[in-house]
Amino acid sequence: MDIRAKEIFGAEIQYFHVAPKHWERIVRTFAESGLRTVNAYVPWEKHIVGPPDEAHPAGVLDFTGETDPKLNLLYFLELIEKYGLNMNFRCGPFCCAELPYGGCPEFLVTEVKEIFALNAQDEPTQGYWIAKPGGSWQPSYMHPVYLDWCRKWINEVDKIIYPHLKVNGGCITMINLDNEISYICRDSFLDSDYNPVNVAPGGYYHQYLKMIYGTPEKLPYAAKYKAFEDVPAPRSVPESIDGDFAYYADWVKFQTWIMCRFIEELRGMHEANGITPDNCIFMTNYDPHLPEGVPTRMPDFEAATRGITGYDFYRGTFMSYSGYQSMARVMKLMTDTLRFPYSAEFMAGTWNKVLGGRVSDDHMRFMARCALAHGCKAIQWYMFHDRDVWNDSPVSLFGHKRPSLDVLSETPVILFDKIKGWESMKPVNDIAVIYDLTAHIHTTIGDPMPCNDSTFPVGKPSIDGVPCGKASLEYMGLFRLAEHNGVQAAAVDILHGDAALYKTPLAVYPGSPVIAAETEDKLRRYVQSGGILVVTGPLPTQYETGEACRFLGGLRRGENPLGGGRVVVVGDYMAQAACEEDPPETIEAFGKILADAGVTPAVRITCEGQQWVDWKSGGGLGVYRQDRMLGSAVLQVSEETGERILFVLNHYPDAHSFELTFSVPCKKLICLTEESDADVKDGRVSLDIDRKNCQIYRVV
Numbered sequence: 001m002d003i004r005a006k007e008i009f010g011a012e013i014q015y016f017h018v019a020p021k022h023w024e025r026i027v028r029t030f031a032e033s034g035l036r037t038v039n040a041y042v043p044w045e046k047h048i049v050g051p052p053d054e055a056h057p058a059g060v061l062d063f064t065g066e067t068d069p070k071l072n073l074l075y076f077l078e079l080i081e082k083y084g085l086n087m088n089f090r091c092g093p094f095c096c097a098e099l100p101y102g103g104c105p106e107f108l109v110t111e112v113k114e115i116f117a118l119n120a121q122d123e124p125t126q127g128y129w130i131a132k133p134g135g136s137w138q139p140s141y142m143h144p145v146y147l148d149w150c151r152k153w154i155n156e157v158d159k160i161i162y163p164h165l166k167v168n169g170g171c172i173t174m175i176n177l178d179n180e181i182s183y184i185c186r187d188s189f190l191d192s193d194y195n196p197v198n199v200a201p202g203g204y205y206h207q208y209l210k211m212i213y214g215t216p217e218k219l220p221y222a223a224k225y226k227a228f229e230d231v232p233a234p235r236s237v238p239e240s241i242d243g244d245f246a247y248y249a250d251w252v253k254f255q256t257w258i259m260c261r262f263i264e265e266l267r268g269m270h271e272a273n274g275i276t277p278d279n280c281i282f283m284t285n286y287d288p289h290l291p292e293g294v295p296t297r298m299p300d301f302e303a304a305t306r307g308i309t310g311y312d313f314y315r316g317t318f319m320s321y322s323g324y325q326s327m328a329r330v331m332k333l334m335t336d337t338l339r340f341p342y343s344a345e346f347m348a349g350t351w352n353k354v355l356g357g358r359v360s361d362d363h364m365r366f367m368a369r370c371a372l373a374h375g376c377k378a379i380q381w382y383m384f385h386d387r388d389v390w391n392d393s394p395v396s397l398f399g400h401k402r403p404s405l406d407v408l409s410e411t412p413v414i415l416f417d418k419i420k421g422w423e424s425m426k427p428v429n430d431i432a433v434i435y436d437l438t439a440h441i442h443t444t445i446g447d448p449m450p451c452n453d454s455t456f457p458v459g460k461p462s463i464d465g466v467p468c469g470k471a472s473l474e475y476m477g478l479f480r481l482a483e484h485n486g487v488q489a490a491a492v493d494i495l496h497g498d499a500a501l502y503k504t505p506l507a508v509y510p511g512s513p514v515i516a517a518e519t520e521d522k523l524r525r526y527v528q529s530g531g532i533l534v535v536t537g538p539l540p541t542q543y544e545t546g547e548a549c550r551f552l553g554g555l556r557r558g559e560n561p562l563g564g565g566r567v568v569v570v571g572d573y574m575a576q577a578a579c580e581e582d583p584p585e586t587i588e589a590f591g592k593i594l595a596d597a598g599v600t601p602a603v604r605i606t607c608e609g610q611q612w613v614d615w616k617s618g619g620g621l622g623v624y625r626q627d628r629m630l631g632s633a634v635l636q637v638s639e640e641t642g643e644r645i646l647f648v649l650n651h652y653p654d655a656h657s658f659e660l661t662f663s664v665p666c667k668k669l670i671c672l673t674e675e676s677d678a679d680v681k682d683g684r685v686s687l688d689i690d691r692k693n694c695q696i697y698r699v700v
Contacts, residue, residue, distance in 0.1 A: 310344025477575025511537020528563030
């Protein structure tokens with residue numbers, strides 16, 4: 001089925017949380033807003049009203065509201081069709097924290113305990129940290145008993161989905177294969193999944209190893225095994241993994257593989273019922289973790305769905321510079337590796353009834369434009385309306401309009417009515433930062449709580465004396481150093497494809513003691529073809545398999561000519577500071593590296609730091625300074641239409657003036673978001689941008 005960004009823009013309506021008398025008002029307001037796709041969980045847990053029996057294999061299910069008017073799914077579908085909207089049918093089988101039992105029937109949680117995911121101590125993995133009445137749990141995805149129950153449920157909902165597909169005259173254009181495929185916030189190295197279906201002799205773990213290596217003699221582990229079935233899953237994290245990285249890395253990679261297998265199983269269940277990628281869009285969404293701490297390969301998930309995959313963005317208000325940097329890195333990586341980067345859940349409200357702080361319209365606007373600037377093609381907001389433990393949405397539980405509804409309405413207008421060819425727009429980047437999955441796997445081995453994005457581990461296990469986490473911190477910080485110097489950096493996963501690498505004259509590799517051999521080979525070819533590679537931090541000493549690193553391992557500090565290019569070995573990490581605390585001398589040193597390489601950004605943004613007066617702890621007024629450059633200028637270009645669009649972002653807490661210098665032709669900036677056009681003279685212009693704000697311009 002064709003993927004059209006305009007048709008995917010939407011928001012979440014949870015009919016089972018709203019009195020049916022308010023459904024039509026909410027759906028009508030949704031349609032009037034210009035959004036196109038209604039996201040809606042269809043939770044098994046809510047619709048089951050009686051236990052399974054021979055006549056009802058998935059349980060007695062109510063989809064007509066016979067037992068509770070809120071369960072009248074068929075009427076809800078009629079309303080969506082009445083207003084000509086699309087629907088993303090989010091039938092689980094797992095909805096995570098939305099409901100007491102994660103969206104699955106209570107009996108699966110309380111009675112069928114052999115399907116639980118287990119941690120390294122063979123205890124049920126907690127799942128979400130939110131306490132649940134039946135105990136917090138997480139299913140072991142590929143357990144045959146769980147798969148059998150999933151099939152029973154999918155067979156029932158497909159009886160509703162098929163006649164209501166858009167191609168059959170209905171409204172359903174998308175199906176969420178499962179929600180937030182992960183081990184749901186308990187996906188650290190030792191938290192999941194040690195269920196016997198995975199780790200017992202001949203289980204999926206051993207099947208995975210056989211698929212990768214063929215024979216046990218080829219296992220690159222410190223210990224030798226006569227059979228794959230003899231390989232135990234790691235159950236502790238040592239101080240050092242020198243010479244045995246592959247053993248631990250394979251356990252991390254196995255988690256991605258098993259989750260993709262589960263996605264494929266669910267897709268196959270739908271396909272057996274005649275629902276295929278030809279008549280709907282299959283999708284899944286990523287739990288909102290840092291991809292540096294949970295290195296799930298997004299393209300693998302996309303391939304498993306044979307559709308699209310979206311990231312869930314939730315940020316505090318106003319979005320901090322740290323929150324922006326995290327969002328930008330995620331979007332850059334998605335833009336580099338996915339055919340359709342979008343957000344499947346985008347914060348439009350908050351998980352509190354008594355509000356400590358508003359989720360204001362200007363926060364939502366700023367947050368959305370930050371994501372769009374870096375390549376997000378479509379947004380599905382969460383939630384459209386208030387509900388249990390959720391507040392400050394664009395409309396109330398009864399459908400009353402709130403100011404933030406304007407953000408949902410205006411965004412598609414800007415993108416599809418004012419911009420020529422939004423679908424084909426691509427961000428322009430001035431340099432590349434290398435995303436090597438291997439380094440981030442080293443990080444996740446030592447991360448006890450990857451869901452805690454506010455902290456990042458640096459410690460055991462080390463490799464050649466380098467603690468885990470250092471390379472990932474460097475990767476994250478390099479994007480800040482680039483923006484502090486007014487340039488934009490692409491995140492390039494060259495294992496997925498290196499085309500983006502050759503579009504930039506300079507690539508930066510965040511030093512790690514271990515590197516994928518293929519990554520190193522592609523970096524060598526880039527340099528030989530004339531590229532400049534800068535290595536910050538230690539040079540890698542080994543490949544994933546433990547073999548000595550040949551190319552990068554043989555370089556010296558300073559400049560190393562190679563073919564038509566050169567490798568610049570800095571020798572020390574540069575970007576280990578906390579966000580907004582990068583030392584001025586480090587920012588300047590990185591700027592010199594850019595200048596020495598002749599990097600000329602398409603649009604350079606500069607400004608002097610800012611100071612402001614605010615209350616200080618203990619009373620009175622204090623003067624606060626931020627001397628780092630916290631502005632962003634992101635140019636997007638469509639090769640199809642020739643359209644050039646510039647996003648200019650101000651991350652300071654006060655209005656600020658920014659100087660822009662263009663190396664691309666530009667005579668005028670036509671503002672698409674307010675009345676503030678600007679003439680460009682000799683390639684330079686000054687723009688005043690309100691605090692925590694983004695303005696969007698056409699470049700002419």
